[in-house]
Amino acid sequence: MSAAAIILALIIVISVIGFLSPNVLLKALLRPHEIAQGREYATLVTSGFVHADFGHLLFNLITYCSFAFVMERTIGELRLEILYFGALLASNIGICIRHRNEPHYRALGASGAITGVLFAAIVYFPSMKLSLFFIPILVPAPLFAVIYLGYSVFASGRPGGRIGHDAHIIGALTGLVFVLITAPERFRGLLTSLGITG
Numbered sequence: 001m002s003a004a005a006i007i008l009a010l011i012i013v014i015s016v017i018g019f020l021s022p023n024v025l026l027k028a029l030l031r032p033h034e035i036a037q038g039r040e041y042a043t044l045v046t047s048g049f050v051h052a053d054f055g056h057l058l059f060n061l062i063t064y065c066s067f068a069f070v071m072e073r074t075i076g077e078l079r080l081e082i083l084y085f086g087a088l089l090a091s092n093i094g095i096c097i098r099h100r101n102e103p104h105y106r107a108l109g110a111s112g113a114i115t116g117v118l119f120a121a122i123v124y125f126p127s128m129k130l131s132l133f134f135i136p137i138l139v140p141a142p143l144f145a146v147i148y149l150g151y152s153v154f155a156s157g158r159p160g161g162r163i164g165h166d167a168h169i170i171g172a173l174t175g176l177v178f179v180l181i182t183a184p185e186r187f188r189g190l191l192t193s194l195g196i197t198g
Contacts, residue, residue: 087116
């Protein structure tokens with residue numbers, strides 16, 4: 001079984017266990033205040049394998065399956081694992097820094113890690129087209145990236161809401177940095193697709 005398939009299986013199995021056992025879900029949640037106090041470090045990872053509900057899980061699985069397997073074939077299993085878990089940890093650490101003084105703040109889900117894979121894929125395949133959120137309109141991948149990041153930055157500054165926009169932003173940036181470090185030549189293709197360089 002490939003690394004992408006193992007990660008997929010873990011997300012599904014652990015999320016379903018969390019749906020069936022609220023106690024498991026509670027123990028897996030990321031609590032930035034607890035991390036700031038030097039406790040519950042394991043939740044930096046476990047929180048990325050549980051989801052709030054089936055809709056949350058399904059949306060993340062669709063995105064993951066759309067990009068993780070093609071990226072695995074392109075960059076290999078080890079690099080996919082580094083990308084995925086690097087984006088997961090980076091996004092959760094970022095959440096902990098921002099919300100460290102909020103005792104009641106909780107976070108969960110694989111969105112940060114999956115966004116990292118998505119943005120790495122955008123650099124590798126800049127000519128692909130993606131749909132904007134739930135709007136069935138396909139736009140060039142680089143334009144999607146700009147709109148997605150712009151919206152996430154805007155939404156992260158607004159109070160309330162249940163979506164972890166901070167995780168999306170940090171995950172996306174992690175995906176870009178990953179490609180910049182491991183395959184900087186891919187950015188030339190991205191720039192070419194934008195008409196910035198020949």
